[in-house]
Amino acid sequence: MIKQRGFPFHILVFILPGLLIYTLFSAWPLLDTLLLSFFEESGDQRVYSGLANYRLVLTDPDLSAGFWNALGNNGVFFLVHVLVQNPIGLLLAALLSLRNLRGVRTYRTLIFMPTLLSVVIIGFIWQLILSPLWGVSETLLGYVGLESLFDAWLGKESSALLTLALISVWQFVGIPMMLIYASLLAIPDELLDAAHVDGASPLRTFWQIKLPLIAPTLGLVTILTFIGNFNAFDLIYAVKGALAGPNFSTDILGTYFYRTFFGFQSSLGSSTLGATVATLMFLIILAGVALYFYGVQRRLQRYPM
Amino acid sequence: MKPFQLAALVPLTLALTINTALAGELNIESWRVDDKDLWEKEIIPAFNKAHPAISVKFNPTAPTEYNASLNTRLAGGTAGDLITCRPFDIALELYNKGNLTDISTLEGLKSFSDVARSAWQTDDGKTTFCMPMASVIHGFFYNQDIFAELGLSVPETEADFFTVLDKIKSDGSYTPIALGTNDGWETHQIVYTGIGPNAWKGEAGRKALIGGTAKMTDSGFVAPYAQMAKWQPYLSKGYQSQTYGDSQNLFALGRAAIYPAGSWDIAYFNSNADFKIGAFKPPVASKGATCYISDHTDIGMGINPASKNRTDAETLLNWLASKAFAELYTNKVTGFFSLSDHEISIEDPLAAEMISWRADCESTIRLNAQILSRGRDDLETAYWNAGQGVINGTVTPEAAAATIQAILDK
Numbered sequence: 001m002i003k004q005r006g007f008p009f010h011i012l013v014f015i016l017p018g019l020l021i022y023t024l025f026s027a028w029p030l031l032d033t034l035l036l037s038f039f040e041e042s043g044d045q046r047v048y049s050g051l052a053n054y055r056l057v058l059t060d061p062d063l064s065a066g067f068w069n070a071l072g073n074n075g076v077f078f079l080v081h082v083l084v085q086n087p088i089g090l091l092l093a094a095l096l097s098l099r100n101l102r103g104v105r106t107y108r109t110l111i112f113m114p115t116l117l118s119v120v121i122i123g124f125i126w127q128l129i130l131s132p133l134w135g136v137s138e139t140l141l142g143y144v145g146l147e148s149l150f151d152a153w154l155g156k157e158s159s160a161l162l163t164l165a166l167i168s169v170w171q172f173v174g175i176p177m178m179l180i181y182a183s184l185l186a187i188p189d190e191l192l193d194a195a196h197v198d199g200a201s202p203l204r205t206f207w208q209i210k211l212p213l214i215a216p217t218l219g220l221v222t223i224l225t226f227i228g229n230f231n232a233f234d235l236i237y238a239v240k241g242a243l244a245g246p247n248f249s250t251d252i253l254g255t256y257f258y259r260t261f262f263g264f265q266s267s268l269g270s271s272t273l274g275a276t277v278a279t280l281m282f283l284i285i286l287a288g289v290a291l292y293f294y295g296v297q298r299r300l301q302r303y304p305m
Numbered sequence: 306m307k308p309f310q311l312a313a314l315v316p317l318t319l320a321l322t323i324n325t326a327l328a329g330e331l332n333i334e335s336w337r338v339d340d341k342d343l344w345e346k347e348i349i350p351a352f353n354k355a356h357p358a359i360s361v362k363f364n365p366t367a368p369t370e371y372n373a374s375l376n377t378r379l380a381g382g383t384a385g386d387l388i389t390c391r392p393f394d395i396a397l398e399l400y401n402k403g404n405l406t407d408i409s410t411l412e413g414l415k416s417f418s419d420v421a422r423s424a425w426q427t428d429d430g431k432t433t434f435c436m437p438m439a440s441v442i443h444g445f446f447y448n449q450d451i452f453a454e455l456g457l458s459v460p461e462t463e464a465d466f467f468t469v470l471d472k473i474k475s476d477g478s479y480t481p482i483a484l485g486t487n488d489g490w491e492t493h494q495i496v497y498t499g500i501g502p503n504a505w506k507g508e509a510g511r512k513a514l515i516g517g518t519a520k521m522t523d524s525g526f527v528a529p530y531a532q533m534a535k536w537q538p539y540l541s542k543g544y545q546s547q548t549y550g551d552s553q554n555l556f557a558l559g560r561a562a563i564y565p566a567g568s569w570d571i572a573y574f575n576s577n578a579d580f581k582i583g584a585f586k587p588p589v590a591s592k593g594a595t596c597y598i599s600d601h602t603d604i605g606m607g608i609n610p611a612s613k614n615r616t617d618a619e620t621l622l623n624w625l626a627s628k629a630f631a632e633l634y635t636n637k638v639t640g641f642f643s644l645s646d647h648e649i650s651i652e653d654p655l656a657a658e659m660i661s662w663r664a665d666c667e668s669t670i671r672l673n674a675q676i677l678s679r680g681r682d683d684l685e686t687a688y689w690n691a692g693q694g695v696i697n698g699t700v701t702p703e704a705a706a707a708t709i710q711a712i713l714d715k
Contacts, residue, residue: 062715132543133551155487155546157699241369245489246545246697247690259683262373267683268398269373 030282036275046272053276067277069248070256071284073161077252078229080165081172086221088169089176094206096177097184108181112174119171123238126167130154154239157249164250168235172228176221183217184210216300223292230285233258253281331361331617332385334378336371337604339572340638347637352624359617379404379609386612387621390435390605392424393675399607400427400434406608409433411619413626421644424602424670435605436622439634439641442659443499443599446556446564446574449581451479455562459585463532466588470539473562481539483561484696485547492533492692493685495565498671500587501529502597507669514713515676521710522703530695530702537698545697553577568659571640575653584658586666600668602644677713687712 040049057067092111096104114122129135130153138150153163187210195205233254236244242258244251259267261274333344344363352361364385366374372395378384379399388405390396399405408414409432414422417437425435447459455476460466473481486492505511505525513519514526521527541547541555556564557577564570566584574582589596606625608618624630631643632650639653642660651657673684691709694700700708 127546127548131546131551133541133547133555150543152543152546155485155543156697241488242373243489243686243689245690246486246693247699263376264369264373264683264686267686268395269376 033275033278033282036272037279039272041270041272053273054280057273057276057280066248066251066256067280070251070253073250074230074232074252076161077165077168077232078226080162081169081225081229082222084166085169085173086176086218086225089173089221090180090218092173092177093180093184094210096181108178111177114171115174117171119234120238122167122171123235126170127154127239130163155246157246160240160246161250164236164239167239168232171235176225179217179221180214183214187213212301216297216302219292219296219300223289226288226292227285230281230288253277253284257281329359329614329617331359331387331612331614331621333361333363333387333389333606334371334375334385334609335363335365335389336368336391337389337638338365338367339569341365343637348630348633351629351633352621355624355629356620359614359620361621379611382611384609384611386609386614386618388607388609389438390425390607392602392605392670396425396435396605396607397427400432403610405434406610406612406615407432407434408436408608408619408622411436411622411626413623416626416645416647418644418646420668421602424674425605425607428676435607436625437602437644438604438606438625439638440644441601441603441641442568442662443495443601444566444568444584444586444659444662446566446570446582446584446655448479448556448559448562449583450559451562452583457562459583460588461585462592463588463590467535470563474539480541480555480561481563482536483552483556483564484536484540485544485549485552486693486696487546487548487551489689489693491549491552491565492696493688494671495567496533496696497529497688497692498599498601498673499565499567500532501526501672502599502667502669503587503589503594504528505672506595507597507667511669511672511675514672521706521713527702527706530691530705533692533695534698534702536696540696568640568642568656571653571655571659572638575639575655582655584655586662596662596666597669598662598666599671600642600663601670601674604641684709684712 036046037053038048038050039046040052041047056063058064095101096108130137132138132150132152138147141147141150151159153159191209191213192205195209200208230253232252236250236252236255237258240250240255242255242262242264244255257274257277258264259269260277261269261271263269341363349361349363353359362385365371372391375384375388379388379402384404388399390399390405396405400407413436414433419430421437421440422433423430425437426433451457451473452459455472457469457472458465460469470481473479484491484496502510505514505519510519510525514521519525537544541561547555552561552564553570553573555561557574559578559580586596586598606622608615608622612618626645628645628647628649631645631647634641635643635649635656636652639656640659642656643649651660673688677684687709691700691705695702695705
């Protein structure tokens with residue numbers, strides 16, 4: 001008995017506020033940044049210059065070295081997260097989901113806590129811990145006889161990036177842990193009971209039943225890590241400043257963008273070059289996400305649970 | 306009590322009415338975060354005694370972020386009325402972009418020497434856009450207690466300097482030099498341009514480098530790096546991640562004997578160190594050689610053309626050129642030496658010691674401050690990385706100088 005109605009105008013009322021805010025604060029700035037990257041500043045005016053900025057950032061013998069260095073460092077930063085943060089997250093989640101474990105909530109909260117702290121605090125605390133002058137790490141290493149291993153990790157070109165990546169891992173390990181933990185809990189008990197009845201060892205249950213079931217979550221965690229890492233900026237900035245020293249060895253795309261856009265010391269910033277770097281960051285992330293969705297996500301087998 | 310509370314409310318309400326410039330209100334942009342208290346408690350009240358109608362607010366931004374955030378605020382039209390000027394090219398660029406007003410006709414400028422004004426003039430010297438405020442002098446501080454305990458005397462030549470360092474090191478109770486390479490800038494701005502002028506003969510070398518008749522790879526410019534490369538054994542363990550703050554603490558706690566210093570450090574040590582501090586100038590190559598010091602014109606102040614209170618701003622600038630300000634600033638902001646010609650007395654012994662070097666030695670400014678940094682590459686950063694690399698031992702002095710020369714060649 002429902003009458004054919006015209007366009008449901010009331011829907012607009014619900015959509016509009018969200019659409020407006022999204023357009024104003026997200027879509028429009030993004031598009032504007034894309035546009036800006038095709039312009040050049042000459043005097044007070046902006047002149048259309050095609051792909052000149054991209055050529056400058058990617059191939060110019062003076063300027064491109066900084067970009068490629070930052071991209072390489074960012075790759076290392078991401079790899080450390082994938083190889084260290086996510087496996088540890090998985091391990092912690094697997095331990096937490098063990099039956100009969102006492103104090104699950106306490107562990108969960110404690111491990112998740114650093115994620116909630118401000119990066120500035122994290123950076124400050126770790127700088128103090130690792131400081132060769134006042135830090136406790138040398139003494140702590142001394143207790144187990146490993147004093148000779150201690151070094152000024154944050155200050156050396158060879159180890160600064162790795163150290164910062166591990167600090168970031170320490171901070172964010174709670175997120176993969178929580179996501180994986182949630183999907184581990186979602187596995188129906190009947191499946192695990194059946195495996196138990198069939199005589200599968202806990203280890204085999206994990207590798208052959210739980211892991212395939214949570215594979216989509218692992219993929220999701222990886223892609224979230226990817227997006228987070230290629231947008232990262234704050235930890236490096238808090239610990240090493242915009243210069244990302246020593247000798248740019250901890251420079252990642254975020255800090256490189258900051259220096260390009262705002263300028264640093266004797267170099268003046270350029271909003272158009274900055275926009276170019278920002279666009280490149282966006283494209284890198286877009287490419288990574290696309291690759292994941294088309295290459296990995298679609299091939300993952302999903303099991304009805 | 307009532308009037309006081311009211312007085313406290315006034316700035317608060319002013320702060321809340323963002324950017325509605327009231328007549329007689331001036332906002333100062335600066336990177337001197339450390340001086341906020343001094344401005345609010347000493348300088349502004351002193352200014353208000355002479356000019357009660359003008360209310361001044363001092364709004365500093367952290368030094369490393371100042372240039373970037375000031376540019377952003379100028380572009381967005383939210384910058385303050387008065388802009389604290391970095392010397393040379395950074396301020397010149399602001400003037401060229403129309404972000405600083407031509408103040409050549411201001412009465413106050415007459416109190417300054419040509420050298421002082423040169424930091425804030427166009428290349429032809431015709432237009433001045435910032436009122437010179439202060440310079441900083443570079444040298445070394447030493448802990449007098451430690452020197453007395455170990456029976457050391459103040460080094461005059463480079464050889465003396467290393468003898469002193471060796472003695473402190475062999476005693477073993479103190480770190481010879483409080484210096485870290487984590488932040489990078491100290492290795493260039495304090496160390497390289499501090500000890501270097503002795504090797505490149507001050508202004509002569511600096512002008513030759515600008516003129517292109519000298520190269521960074523010449524012995525005069527490599528020698529300071531070669532000296533820095535020898536410092537590594539005298540720094541504390543893990544100096545690669547020792548920050549500027551760490552170095553200050555190390556020296557203030559009496560755990561290090563010598564501290565490569567800028568005169569701005571005086572204020573910090575006066576309030577944080579409880580031993581007597583002495584100062585010595587960068588050691589010369591051989592006894593009796595002419596000494597050169599880095600007496601760097603560091604701070605000036607100019608007017609934002611967008612300011613709605615131009616006349617008040619000019620009044621403040623003229624006051625900055627007065628003897629009253631010179632005395633107040635040099636004595637209160639210890640370690641920043643007024644550039645004006647007024648005769649003033651300096652109370653702080655350490656500051657007086659440093660300023661006395663002006664009479665004994667030839668003054669020069671930091672090597673790359675003028676003209677050289679105009680290329681597309683960030684020369685300043687390249688210098689920091691060079692200084693850092695040399696002390697860390699990751700590049701040789703020759704290679705570091707060659708890298709810089711490659712940038713200068715462009």
